[in-house]
Amino acid sequence: MSDSLVFHFDVDGDNFTSAGQASTQVKKNLRQLGLSPAIIRRVSIAMYEGEINMVIHANGGTADVVVTEEYIEIVLEDRGPGIQNVEQAMQEGFSTATDSIRSLGFGAGMGLPNMKRYTDSMSIDTVIGEGTTITMRVNLA
Amino acid sequence: MTSSIYEHSVQLDVSRCTGCTNCLRRCPTEAIRISDGHAKINDARCIDCGECIRTCDNKAKKAVIEKLDAMNRFRYKIALPAPSLYGQFDNLDDVDYVLDGLLKIGFDDVFEVSKAAELVSAYTRQYLKTEGVKLPIISSACPVIVRLIALRFPSLNDNVMHMLPPMEVAATLARQRAKEAHPELSDADIGVCFISPCPAKASYVKNGFADYKSQVDVVVSMSDVYFALISKMSRDEEVHSMTESGMVGIGWATSGGEATALFNDEYLAADGIENVINVLDQIENGNIPPVKFIELDACTGGCVGGVLTVQNPFIAKTRLQSLRRYLPVSKNFLSKEEQEYIPELYLFNELPTYKPITQLSQNMAESMRMMADIQKLRGMLPGIDCGACGAPSCRALAEDIVKGRARLEDCKILEK
Numbered sequence: 001m002s003d004s005l006v007f008h009f010d011v012d013g014d015n016f017t018s019a020g021q022a023s024t025q026v027k028k029n030l031r032q033l034g035l036s037p038a039i040i041r042r043v044s045i046a047m048y049e050g051e052i053n054m055v056i057h058a059n060g061g062t063a064d065v066v067v068t069e070e071y072i073e074i075v076l077e078d079r080g081p082g083i084q085n086v087e088q089a090m091q092e093g094f095s096t097a098t099d100s101i102r103s104l105g106f107g108a109g110m111g112l113p114n115m116k117r118y119t120d121s122m123s124i125d126t127v128i129g130e131g132t133t134i135t136m137r138v139n140l141a
Numbered sequence: 142m143t144s145s146i147y148e149h150s151v152q153l154d155v156s157r158c159t160g161c162t163n164c165l166r167r168c169p170t171e172a173i174r175i176s177d178g179h180a181k182i183n184d185a186r187c188i189d190c191g192e193c194i195r196t197c198d199n200k201a202k203k204a205v206i207e208k209l210d211a212m213n214r215f216r217y218k219i220a221l222p223a224p225s226l227y228g229q230f231d232n233l234d235d236v237d238y239v240l241d242g243l244l245k246i247g248f249d250d251v252f253e254v255s256k257a258a259e260l261v262s263a264y265t266r267q268y269l270k271t272e273g274v275k276l277p278i279i280s281s282a283c284p285v286i287v288r289l290i291a292l293r294f295p296s297l298n299d300n301v302m303h304m305l306p307p308m309e310v311a312a313t314l315a316r317q318r319a320k321e322a323h324p325e326l327s328d329a330d331i332g333v334c335f336i337s338p339c340p341a342k343a344s345y346v347k348n349g350f351a352d353y354k355s356q357v358d359v360v361v362s363m364s365d366v367y368f369a370l371i372s373k374m375s376r377d378e379e380v381h382s383m384t385e386s387g388m389v390g391i392g393w394a395t396s397g398g399e400a401t402a403l404f405n406d407e408y409l410a411a412d413g414i415e416n417v418i419n420v421l422d423q424i425e426n427g428n429i430p431p432v433k434f435i436e437l438d439a440c441t442g443g444c445v446g447g448v449l450t451v452q453n454p455f456i457a458k459t460r461l462q463s464l465r466r467y468l469p470v471s472k473n474f475l476s477k478e479e480q481e482y483i484p485e486l487y488l489f490n491e492l493p494t495y496k497p498i499t500q501l502s503q504n505m506a507e508s509m510r511m512m513a514d515i516q517k518l519r520g521m522l523p524g525i526d527c528g529a530c531g532a533p534s535c536r537a538l539a540e541d542i543v544k545g546r547a548r549l550e551d552c553k554i555l556e557k
Contacts, residue, residue, distance in 0.1 A: 005509050005516075024422045032540075033508045034500040037295035045427035069505055105430075114427065 013060030150340035157201035162528035164193035175531035204340035215332025228457030252315035255390030258307035259473035262402035285439035312356035338447030351491035396443035
């Protein structure tokens with residue numbers, strides 16, 4: 001078991017302007033650790049999409065980024081409404097975002113598919129009415 | 142070239158520095174620390190943006206830049222005025238007065254950078270149509286931005302346009318023109334002098350750019366030239382028409398000018414270093430608006446906001462608007478044959494290589510241990526980012542301590 005580092009962030013609900021702050025900070029930290037630009041970009045995109053999702057659908061939540069020498073794990077946890085149909089939510093272009101959110105340029109239905117695309121593994125643990133936890137991994141080796 | 146030491150154009154006058162924290166907080170790359178009672182600039186991090194020059198009340202930060210007499214060593218002297226120069230003068234209704242003034246202060250020829258800018262715009266329109274270019278294209282005209290991307294946003298390197306800035310194109314074309322008109326001149330006889338709104342252009346000329354060597358010989362400050370010019374410029378006498386640029390070329394002096402010259406509304410233009418960094422962060426997060434072209438200017442307002450200008454950038458912008466009003470859109474269009482390919486003289490091959498300047502250690506396990514220590518220290522520090530320790534924030538002090546460049550006792554708040 002190698003050492004790990006954890007970066008913890010609280011993601012504000014209902015605040016689009018601050019969304020993205022956690023992924024920007026993670027990016028700085030990963031640069032300090034000397035990770036390659038390609039890895040940093042994958043982590044920051046996956047994390048940004050996750051942050052935005054928590055703001056749009058779940059009134060915020062927490063983001064934890066675990067860094068080990070073998071992988072980076074991103075755990076996004078919220079107490080939102082849960083995802084009714086995970087398979088459907090994973091389809092590109094599917095979105096339950098409201099019109100007002102779409103008018104802000106979000107809700108294109110690409111969040112979850114992008115998170116999957118930019119990471120090596122992703123699991124969704126969701127309970128209706130209780131919340132959702134998404135765990136993503138980007139392998140370093 | 143890339144591995145050699147980078148020669149900066151922003152320096153500190155220690156005797157004037159009081160050790161206040163103004164520049165410390167404004168530096169966008171956290172390149173400044175205060176120790177032994179005065180500021181120190183970390184060369185590896187400095188991007189020559191000039192924010193510290195702008196913010197220093199004691200005039201302790203200055204641009205390292207040549208004076209006009211540096212041109213005396215050349216037989217044939219060519220002035221390259223940046224279009225922002227035209228926005229510095231009160232009641233100027235014709236660019237020709239400025240160009241004529243440049244001849245009066247001793248230049249043999251004037252080649253407007255705005256003329257080259259119109260050609261660069263025309264070729265950029267072609268560049269956008271090139272198959273295989275990575276969209277959105279990020280402009281490479283502002284040297285601060287190119288350096289910022291190389292140091293901090295390496296994943297966006299492929300988006301940077303491989304087109305030389307108008308200053309370089311102007312220098313090459315001006316040399317060609319001089320040689321055609323005066324075949325007796327050798328290369329060493331001809332001196333090309335860029336009249337610059339910012340120190341970053343001086344750094345670009347001194348250091349070159351990856352494998353590219355600048356065609357400009359001397360960079361002088363716009364404010365120096367301004368004072369030399371106002372005594373020689375006369376509005377009473379008739380001057381012959383010299384200007385060779387239109388609205389597009391002069392528009393390059395202000396933010397959005399380069400982008401609107403593409404005659405395509407799919408662009409984003411941002412100015413001011415903080416705003417630019419925000420935009421780059423957003424792009425890197427994948428939050429890219431569907432645009433083809435991104436213009437980023439380090440200075441607020443664009444080049445008119447450079448620290449070597451005389452006039453307030455917004456006033457300069459207003460003046461340029463009225464100067465442009467009666468000009469043709471452009472005086473430099475490309476013929477059908479010229480549109481077929483982009484000549485070599487407009488392009489560069491290599492970008493500066495990415496230097497992971499913030500990396501804690503070469504070894505990842507060691508970096509992780511250091512990061513864990515930084516997190517621990519951040520919990521101990523007061524978190525008010527007062528700057529009294531000489532670092533811009535508590536986080537920066539924590540990093541400095543872990544790197545062995547500061548001590549916990551440097552914190553003035555914990556001491557009490």
